[in-house]
Amino acid sequence: MDNRVVLAPMAGVCNSAFRLTVKEFGAGLVYAEMISDKGIVQRNRKTLDMLYIDERENPLSLQIFGGDKETLVEAAQYVDKYTNADIIDINMGCPVNKIIKCEAGAKWLLDPNKIYEMVSAVVDAVDKPVSCKMRIGWDEDHVYAVKNAQAAERAGASAIAMHGRTRLQMYEGHANWDILKEVKENISIPFIGNGDVETPEDAKRLLDHTGADGVMIGRAALGNPWMIYRTVEYLKTGRLMPEPPIREKIEVCLLHFERLLMLKGENIAVREMRKHASWYLKGLRGNGKTRNQINQAETAEELRAILNELVLETEESENDSFSIQIG
Ligand SMILES: Cc1cc2nc3c(=O)[nH]c(=O)nc-3n(C[C@H](O)[C@H](O)[C@H](O)COP(=O)(O)O)c2cc1C
Known part of the structure; x- marks a missing residue:
């Protein structure tokens, strides 16, 4: 890794189009x-498409x-052999019922022995390094953060990322960075802290507070790859770079869209881009009208036209206010 800033896994978001854009930041x-794992094992077309990685x-x-265990190991072996991923990560943090019911995701947080057993089985079956991403615990009465992380380490995990919330919290309340610190102090493999990093200064605070080797950023990067760039820069130099101008935001939004088009085709890309576009345009004055237009766009052409029009409108209004100031 060139630096300690990590993009979090986000379902429905972190496909190759978004990841590459963030990587460039x-x-x-x-x-x-x-x-x-089942999608991989059953060779489900959509699931296999999700394995695409641009070098x-x-x-x-x-x-x-x-x-x-059986399908998890088989899926890990497939990823090991047929993808150019560098690391195979195992999810033990997903809080949603559908996943918990399958004994997956955050369900493991209740049982360090299960973590040991499952992670060992995967580590033994693959060549690539294996890491784990977990939450601190199931609920506040079952916070086995240190035990769980140690179980993964003993099983041969090469790194751990931890979100400082319990499963019960979902995304409510605050991430507990004290527990992340305790985990870092009790394992010796690389540790990535995660949760509630909204600004570059938060990232530095998390690293300082927990002693973590890396900082993982999720929601703050949605429609905002500049958050990654600004954080990298802030950690390196202490300089806080300005937020990007609107033209740049829209240009990157369009680049992201073109990549999504290549990846998923027009029909899906136009629909998926609706949420991304609203994240890119967050905070822009009067963006409601544009958001509505984008939500109704059916073709790539329409979507591009709406975004390009927005650049023109923004520049006109900036020129107007500039001429008022100098006038
Ligand atoms: C839309 C969305 C999808 C997510 N999908 C995943 C996922 O696929 N795997 C995972 O381990 N965590 C997932 N998470 C959790 C994030 O990786 C991260 O742990 C969480 O958002 C806290 O970090 P943040 O405060 O920087 O957003 C998801 C979060 C969001 C908001």
């Missing part, structure tokens, strides 16, 4: 969105999830 490591993205960690 300097991320030291990018995680792919979680991928179902410019490396180093990359590809995350799988599952509840059965």
Whole structure:
């Protein structure tokens, strides 16, 4: 890794189009969105498409999830053999019911023995390094963060990333950085801290507070790869770079869109881009009208036209206010 800034895995977001865009903003490591072990084992077309990695993205960690040892191992072997991922990550943090019911994701947090057993089985079956991403615990009565991390380490995991919330918290309340610090102090493999990093200064605070080797950024990077670049720069030099001008935001949004088009085709890309575009345009004055237009766009042509029009409108209004100031 060139630096300590890591893009978090985010389902429905972290495909190759987004990851590559974030990578170009300097991320030291990018995680792919979680991928179902069963989907891989059954050679589901959509799942296999999710394994695509552009070589410019490396180093990359590809995350799988599952509840059965057999299919998890088989899926890991497939990723090991047939993808250019650098790391195989195992999800033990996903809080949603559908995943928990399959004995996957955050369900493991209740049982360090299961973590040991599953991680050992995967580590023994593959050549690539294996890492784990977990939450601090199931609920506040079951916070086995240190035990769970140690179990993964004993099983041969090469790194651990931890989100400072319990499963019960979902995304509510605050991430507990004290527990992340405790975990870091009790393991010797690389540790990546995660949760509630909204600004470059937060990233530095998390690293200072926990002693973590890396800082993982999720929601703050949505529609905002500049967050990665600004964090890398801030950690390196202490300089806080300005937020980008709107023209640049839209240009990167369009670049992201073109990549999504290549990856998924027009129909899906136009629909998926709706949420990304609204993240890119967040905070822009009067963006409601544009958002509505984007939500109704059906073709790539329409979507490009709406975004290009927005650049023109923004520049006109900037020129107007400039001429008022100098006038
Ligand atoms: C839309 C979304 C999708 C997510 N998908 C995954 C996932 O696939 N695998 C995973 O381990 N965590 C997933 N997470 C959790 C994030 O990786 C991260 O742990 C969490 O958002 C906290 O970090 P943040 O405060 O920087 O957002 C997801 C989070 C969001 C918001």
